Amino acid sequence: MVERILDVKNLKIDFHTYAGEVKAIRDVSFHLNKGETLAIVGESGSGKSVTTKSIMGLLANNARVIGGSIMYHGQDLLQKTEKEMQNIRGKDIAMIFQDPMTSLDPTMKIGQQIAEPLIKHKHMDKKKAWQQALEIMKLVGIQDAEQRINNYPHQFSGGMRQRIVIAIALVCYPEILIADEPTTALDVTIQAQILDLMKELQSKIETSIIFITHDLGVVAGMANRVAVMYAGEIIEYGTVDEIFFDPQHPYTWGLLNSMPTLSSTKLEAIPGTPPDLLDPPKGDPFAARNPYAMKIDAEKKPPFFKITDTHYAATWLLHPDAPKITPPAEIQRRWKIYAGMMKDKAK
Structure with missing residues (x-):
């Protein structure tokens, strides 16, 4: 039986601004199973990072949780004090941020930064913590680790700094790892190496991953399940195969169509802009x-319609009385390309 280790239910978060209350997260629910990778995808501003920062208790000062729960081993993380969350962060739930240079302290040797969680959470003495830091550096592929453990962040390349950030996040073997666009700042070659490294480490330490990205190409090779976010809501979720080969929401079609391929002559964009929250x-x-919008779309919010036991989408196009819409031919062509990619990855 699949073990559910994190359960987010009906999460609502507002941001107080001079212009008024921004409804940033609007009734978001999802869960994370043990050992799986859940990808949360969507355009910038859709609410991906805010959602995951709420799990870590790292929301901005002007953010306010106005509803919902985040259940972890029977306890609601939203009810924890800051001191209680400090005991969870880094030990049970860890996070990899987008830019390693803003995550690392430029004045501290990287060995000290990797060892620090072990000293705090595992109460190790400094010598043992540094020894384990050395081992995790080797595990994440940092060459000449014995010499480089005394280096500072600026002495490493961007790809190596991201490996250091991953080492810090994984050094306590957390049960949940949140990766917030961890490869966005890297070139495609280093990006592929980091993604392969994360999959390899996941199998070794049996951690569950929430992977935040706007790049569906990354999702294809990383995720087991996918949640698609738009305007502070999840509008479709399913297994990675269901999202790639049988997407049901027009927004998901647009995301897939905007992905570049080797045969692309231009980048396609979704027309218009997200709504003002x-x-x-x-x-x-x-x-x-939505080019397929009906009158009801402007009047009533669609519920989730069930496609399979694992696949749901919130669009009125799935209502029995809605007209049957066929996804654009270009998207269907891309599905064939992705099918080939997935077969190659499986070999």
Whole structure:
């Protein structure tokens, strides 16, 4: 039986601004199973990072959780004090941020930075913690680790700094690892190495991963399940195969169509812009950008319609009385390309 280790239910988060209350996260629910990778995808500003920062208790000062729960081993993380969360961060739930240079302390040797969680959470003495830091440096592929453990962050390349950040996150063998676009700042070759490293380490320490990205190409090789976010809501979720080969929401179609391929002559964009979350629309938030929108999309928010036991989408196009819409031919062509990619990865 699959063990569910994290359960986010009906999460609502507002941001107080001079212009008013921004409804940043609007009734988000999802779960994470033991040992799996869940990808949360969507455009910038869709709420991906805010959602995961709420799990870590790292929301900005102007953020306010107005509803919902985040259950971890029967305890609601939203009810924890800051001191209690400090005992969870880094030990049970760890996070890899997007830019390693802003995550690392430029004044501290990297050995000290990797060893610090062990000293705090595992109460190791400095000598033993440094020894374990050395081992995790080797595990993440840092060459000449014995010499480089005394180096500072600026003495490493961008790819090596990201490996150091991963080492810090994994040194206590956390049960959950949140990766917030960890390869965005890296070139494609280093990106592939980091993604392969994360998959390898996941199998070794049996951690569960929440992977935040706007790049569906990354998702294809990393995730077991995918949640698609738009305007502070999850609008479709399913297994990686269901999202890639049988997407049901027009926004998901748009994301897939915007991915570059070797045969692409230009990058496709989704027309329009996301809604203003100071005053969210009462209907489907994607209606204004949806070429297949119906009258009801502007009037009433769609519920989740069940496609399979694991695949759901919030679009009125799945209503029995809705017209049957065929995804654009270009998207269907891309599905064939992805199918080939997935077969190659499986070999």
